[in-house]
Amino acid sequence: MTPAPLDATVLIATYNRAALLDETLASIRRMRVTKGRRWEVLVVDNNSTDDTRAVVERQARDFPVPLRYLFEARQGRSSALNAGIAASAAPVIAMTDDDVRIEEGWLDAACEALLGGDPAIAYAGGPVAPIWETAPPRWLDLTRGDLWGTIAIQDHGAQPFVYEEARKVPLGANMAARRTLFASVGGFRADLGRSSGRLVLGQEVPELLMRARAAGWRGVYLPAMRVHHHIPSKRLTRAYFRKWWFGKGVSRSTLDRMQPVTEMGVDLRETPHLAGLPRYMYGSAARDVIGRIRTLILRRPADAFRHEMMLMFFAGYFWARATSRSSRAIARPSGDVTLSTRSS
Numbered sequence: 001m002t003p004a005p006l007d008a009t010v011l012i013a014t015y016n017r018a019a020l021l022d023e024t025l026a027s028i029r030r031m032r033v034t035k036g037r038r039w040e041v042l043v044v045d046n047n048s049t050d051d052t053r054a055v056v057e058r059q060a061r062d063f064p065v066p067l068r069y070l071f072e073a074r075q076g077r078s079s080a081l082n083a084g085i086a087a088s089a090a091p092v093i094a095m096t097d098d099d100v101r102i103e104e105g106w107l108d109a110a111c112e113a114l115l116g117g118d119p120a121i122a123y124a125g126g127p128v129a130p131i132w133e134t135a136p137p138r139w140l141d142l143t144r145g146d147l148w149g150t151i152a153i154q155d156h157g158a159q160p161f162v163y164e165e166a167r168k169v170p171l172g173a174n175m176a177a178r179r180t181l182f183a184s185v186g187g188f189r190a191d192l193g194r195s196s197g198r199l200v201l202g203q204e205v206p207e208l209l210m211r212a213r214a215a216g217w218r219g220v221y222l223p224a225m226r227v228h229h230h231i232p233s234k235r236l237t238r239a240y241f242r243k244w245w246f247g248k249g250v251s252r253s254t255l256d257r258m259q260p261v262t263e264m265g266v267d268l269r270e271t272p273h274l275a276g277l278p279r280y281m282y283g284s285a286a287r288d289v290i291g292r293i294r295t296l297i298l299r300r301p302a303d304a305f306r307h308e309m310m311l312m313f314f315a316g317y318f319w320a321r322a323t324s325r326s327s328r329a330i331a332r333p334s335g336d337v338t339l340s341t342r343s344s
Contacts, residue, residue: 005089005090005149006038006039006040006043006088006089006090006091007037007038007039007042007090007091007092007111007112007115008037008038008039008040008091008093008094008107008110008176009029009039009042009084009088009090009092009093009094009102010039010040010041010042010043010091010092010094010096010107011042011044011045011081011084011085011088011093011094011095011096011218012024012041012042012084012095012096012098013044013046013072013077013080013081013084013095013097013098014043014044014045014046014048014052014080014098015045015046015048015077015080015098016048016049016050016052016212017048017050017052017098017099018048018050018051018052018054018055020098020099020164020230021043021052021055021056021098021099021165022055022059023048023060023101024096024097024098024099024100024101024102025043025055025056025063025067026059026069027100027101027102028041028102029063030102030104031065031102031104031105031106032104032105032108033107033108034108034111037108037111037177039065039066039090040061040065040066040067040088040090041065041066041067041068041327042057042067042068042070042084042087042088043056043067043068043069043070043098044070044071044080044081044083044084044087045069045070045071045072045076045080046072046074046076046077046079046080047072047073047075050125050319051170053069053071056069057069061173068087070083070084070087072084074190075189076190077172077204078187078188078189078190078192078204079190081095081187081188082187082188082190084125084289085179085187086187087141088179088247088308090125090179091114091115091178091179091180092110092111092114092115092176092177092178092179093176093177093178093179093182094106094107094111094175095111095172095175095176095177096173096174096227096285097152097172097173097229099229099230100128100173100227100229100230101131101172101227101228101230102227103224103226103227103228104282105224105225105226106126106224106225106227108128108228109124109126109222109224109225110176110222110225111176113176113179113220113225113297118218120216120217120218121162121217121218121219121220122177122178122180122212122217122218122219123163123170123175123177123178123181123209123212123217123219123220123227124170124175124176124177124220124221124222124258125154125163125169125170125174125175125176125219125222125225126170126174126221126222126224126225126226126227127154127155127156127173127174127223127225127226127227128152128153128154128155128171128173128174128226128227128229129153129155129226129227129228129229130151130153130227130228130229130231131228131229131230131231132231133230133231133232133233133236134233136231136236138301138302139238139301139302139304139305140302141302141303141306146306146309147241147274147305147306147309149171150235150240150241150244150245150309151229151231151235151236152171152172152173152229153171153229153231154170154171154174156168156221157223158223159223160220160221160222160223161221162218162219162220162221163209163218163220163221164213164218164219166221168221169205169209169221169306170201170205170221171204171205172204172205173227173229174225174226174227175205175211176225176329180336181212181217184212184215184216185208185211185212185214185215185217186211187208188204188205188207188208189204189207189208190204191254192204192207192251192254192255202256203248203251203252203254206255207255207258207259210255210259211259217328234340238305239308241305241309241312242308242309242312244315245309245310245312245313245316246312246313246315246319247316248313248316248317249312249313249314249315249318249319249320250317250319250320252313252316252317253316253317253321253324254320256268257324257327266278275318276321277317277318281314281317282284284310284314285310285314286312288307288308288310288311289311290296291303291304291307292304292307292308292311295307311318
């Protein structure tokens with residue numbers, strides 16, 4: 001007998017986090033899913049050298065729904081996600097990370113938004129709350145979200161909204177999408193996502209959604225689609241934040257050359273440039289220099305550090321343009337956006 005078609009695949013890309021992955025899968029076990037909804041879990045192992053496969057196989061023995069293991073040799077989260085998307089036949093693909101805990105209504109919230117209602121709504125996201133391994137440092141301002149993306153936390157409040165209208169994007173740790181979105185615009189760009197390389201990149205989600213918006217798709221923020229993300233102490237350091245913001249500047253430079261109209265509606269092809277950078281960026285950098293000096297004098301460490309991170313972003317953007325062969329040309333996509341799969 002042919003099995004009934006699936007409604008959703010929960011997709012997790014993982015790399016050497018077996019213990020945390022075990023906790024993530026345990027939280028997925030506890031989800032309350034509408035009776036009759038058919039779903040599965042797919043774990044894509046991206047070259048792990050720990051007990052990742054053993055964890056998945058042990059959990060799969062009595063998991064409440066099918067739990068599949070897939071191996072992807074191409075290093076990088078984007079490549080792992082692309083492999084998982086290609087291996088799923090479900091109309092909804094709900095993506096999360098290997099270090100989160102899912103709230104009970106997470107999958108239902110995503111499916112209700114994407115399996116019915118407005119056909120133009122092709123993706124969804126929700127809040128990502130922190131699970132602190134150690135207390136956050138005093139230089140990290142938790143009253144505003146400017147730097148939250150560094151450690152993958154996000155909270156846009158208790159009311160749903162359309163991302164395009166608010167000019168916001170979801171985090172990759174908590175995002176669901178219709179399969180038709182990927183069929184329409186392709187997968188994630190491997191050269192913009194996280195990998196084991198020297199730079200910490202991370203513009204694969206905004207770039208994908210720029211393509212989606214150009215094709216007419218929209219997304220919705222759902223407060224009920226909530227997860228909790230483990231924040232390790234090694235990411236609560238100034239050095240990590242500096243590396244992350246420099247890498248964001250590098251990947252954003254690449255993104256702006258590929259997609260010259262920003263999410264704020266600025267057409268970079270019509271914007272005056274100086275030494276390969278939009279001229280307005282120099283004004284922003286000057287204001288951040290002044291702001292950092294002023295807040296250091298006033299002994300406001302969180303404000304001073306925020307200005308420093310904006311300067312790290314500028315430095316990464318500048319470095320990427322200075323080392324590129326042609327800072328004026330709009331780059332063609334060169335990263336992997338295909339949805340091929342390699343399994344074992």
